[in-house]
Amino acid sequence: MTVKELAEKFNYRIVNTPDSINRQVTGAYACDLLSHAMAKINEGDTWVTVHTNLNVVAVASLTNCACVIIPENIEIENQTIERANDKGVVFLSSSKSAALICYEIINAIKDVR
């Protein structure tokens, strides 16, 4: 399942649309400690975090995660979206909690496998 398909399936808002929106999602990860996320995110994971600062883009880019998902409609800083466009990092946003988002994604990719 691609990032775009995932967003459409669960009604996540697509914040920006770099080419990587067509990447395959292979896992889900949630963590708000950046050092922990940096060390543990696997390539292809969706990363759910409440942080919306510029460092999220750097960590997403360095870990090559599939996309970043911001839960609970937390507002995303404009400079973060601009940087995400530069780096080709997709941001999604949802009214749901981090836990529910991970639950949905893990179930969805399990079905596909």
Added chain:
Amino acid sequence: MGTVVRDYMIPANDFTVAGEASSRVRKILTQLGVSPDIVKRTSIAMYEAEINAVIHGNGGNAHVEIDENKIYIRISDEGPGIPDLELAMQEGYSTAPDSIREMGFGAGMGLSNIKKNADILDIQTEVNKGTTVNITVFFNRP
């Protein structure tokens, strides 16, 4: 392949470019066809050292050398230095201020993340002089 040498400036407290040096090195390693596991370990170690220089070191420099066997990274700053390196190496110990913690840093995992992912880690530090972090990652573990 010859040795690839790169130098990057790391500006102090500027999160608009924090991680940029690590990002560029990641790109070079990927282009050189280095295995994803090594790219990941190098990225983690370098990013943590780079962020430390941004947050604690008043900025600094990154010097990178890549040859056929390894990548060597030297991150140096002229910041306050680390008074007790053994304590600083302990996971969970952090001196980061609240403003930094609010961004998601300051978990006290930076140095231990570097240690876990580097094959060789050498830290030279002197109070009021600065800190130099030397990281080596071998492409084939010796």
